[in-house]
Amino acid sequence: MAWLRWRHELVAVEQLVHGDLDLLLEVLPTRVTQALQHREDLGELLEVVLDLGRPPEARFVEGDIVLDEQDVTRDDLEYVVQRIGNFGDDNRAGIERTLHRISAIRNRKGQVVGITCRVGRAVFGTIKIIEDLAFSGKNILLLGRPGVGKTTMLREMARVLADEAKKRVIIVDTSNEIAGDGDVPHAAIGHARRMQVVTPSKQHAVMIEAVENHMPQVIIIDEMGTEQEAAAARTIAERGVQLIGTAHGNTLDNLILNPTLSDLIGGVQTVTLGDQEAKYRGTQKTVLERKAPPTFDIVVEIQSWEQVAVHEDVAQVVDQALRGYQIAPVVRSLGENGEVVQTQEAPRRSEGTPASWSADRPSPRASRNKYPQESRRYSEESNASVGGLAPVNGQAKHIDERIFLFGVGRDKLEAAQSECGIFLNSANELRLATLVLTTKTHYRRGSQLVRVAEASGTPVYVLRKNTVDQIAEFLRTLARERGLDVGPDRPMPEEH
Structure with missing residues (x-):
């Protein structure tokens, strides 16, 4: 270290x-x-x-x-x-x-x-590991356990943005910990300006005052911990000022579960789904969803002085966590020669995942072939045909996929399978499917189901029309993609 x-x-x-x-x-x-x-x-x-x-x-x-x-x-x-x-x-x-x-x-x-x-120390060079994020202009929230270096990194960000990026930086220094005690700020903040706070309960008011009176491009805030400060942070972000701060919490999961500070990452609300939507999602009717756009675009979990975990799209990560998907931040660490090394952290299940979702539910970021073994097992009893029909020409070919139909008739799928001798398993719930088949009309309507499928990484195939010939050609195209010999190529259905 x-x-x-x-x-x-x-x-x-x-x-x-x-x-x-x-x-x-x-x-x-x-x-x-x-x-x-x-x-x-x-x-x-x-x-x-x-x-x-x-x-x-x-x-x-x-x-x-x-x-x-x-x-x-x-x-x-x-x-x-x-x-x-x-x-x-x-x-x-x-x-x-x-x-x-x-x-x-x-x-x-x-x-x-x-x-x-x-002991307070100004450590120059500590933000090299996330320097590109600081210069991106996006709002950044730093998390980490006490003593891991949140304030030190915050102080260095203020100096770098003020001195190297030549931006107007204001520090709201509630406890005089960022810029030191006394009226003259410590040299460690460079040309950044510091606003002191009379009492911690007035921090939110000073945050708003900084924006209204001093025309900053960047505002630095340490230790946001109340609803008023979270609301003030949202107001600042909505005015186009870059916001960099720290909050009480060790990981993004802690913020999702924290009713006071969850507004920093968009807030969480309870939503009642309709019967059809609940069936599509494969969950209960009452679910948790993100309430608003997050105040902070990026969340950085500081694990040590030389390693951080970065969530670069907070809105997407929070949505995935609330829907029960596993989240996998990008881990940045410093190599022996000072270079920044990026690796993908092993997916972890969010602590805020609704209990009705399976712990084995695959992550949208993972390969769609990585499904639980028991749900991928092909039934020997159903390998002749999904609908109980026998192929009319040649030997049946089986593709180990689970198809969810949206706007496509099941009877037409069965007829197409019987015609071309290519068979798939059917999925009654979207969350169990490995691919979705729909029509151009349904796709253009922008259905919630299609958006959920695309967000989860499930391939969506679009047919021009809901006909047996179109479905049969889709099956042949899919079979050729899987390396099966099904005859000459024909125009391929659209994949989205």
Whole structure:
């Protein structure tokens, strides 16, 4: 990992780390500072924890250590409080012109009984892995567990877009964590401008104010967590301003299941389907669907400093997840030479999948030949004919496909199969079919069924007319595609 090599060797991505650790050590009790200064791995320090009545601890990448056997006293806590800025309503404070964050734990009387000193670092070069996305102009949402580097990547995006892309960038810095404490922003944000927030409950108002008053091209927001902030984010996106932010959540599934923040990815609503539509989908009548276009076009799940999972079409991914399909984001990682390597993550079933959908339901992105074995098994009893008819000419040929008819008569299919001696299995539900056969008239109407089939990757064949001859020629064409000898070629039905 890149951050394990900060102090020891040149990392794969050229990075510059600006830690200001000395300024943080100055506000800590003397015995704590002395214990830290002699450590060779000081560059990998994450947090210093001071809890009343307990020994002081330091948290490093490799684990936690006790800095001193003597317990922390109220004088130690007061020593720190007197040397930092005032705590806000979110119990956070900072050190002026640094990125360090000091958070307080209070008792019922409002007295500070614990302090967490989190080391803030400006790491230049961290967005190389998603730099093309940042320059695309699309709205980007960063997700990840605490401490994985969301804010660090957000800060670097602000600098790169302001300095290299020459865009007007505004940072809504609620806790002064992106641009540091004090009135003068930290140099790590480059030429980006920073708007401070009086209290966290006013973050949504400052977001709107930034758009109305300062004509930004890009707005950077950290830690969106309320419905008001989600609504403000949608307003900003609808005004044509590029929006880059972070939200509470580890994966896209977490947002889908989060009623407060689901609006960021379009929202989820309950829809009652008609009998025919429910039958076509092969699901219950009450289903979940996306409510509106997503605020963010791209979701990036930060897995580590050198690996992210990217959902580049959030609308499509959310629709697939709600319909029970497996989702497979593109995983980007940094190679040994600093190049970005892209791989397809193994499909995973969304946590928000309705229970009525099968866990084995194939993904639209997967090959249409990858179906559950039991549903692909050809019935020996039905291999003579779908309709019980016998072929009139020669030996029967069987194609291992399941066909769903839409606007095509089943009796005509059976007659065509009997005429040409080519047989398919029938599917009574669209979700069980491997191909759809319809007519040009039905296809042009833009039926919901056709849209669902195309969205799921199921091939749709279109006949000019609903006649036995047309269906028979379709069967011959399909058989030739599968390598069967069925005689000379004829005009092929249209595939969509």
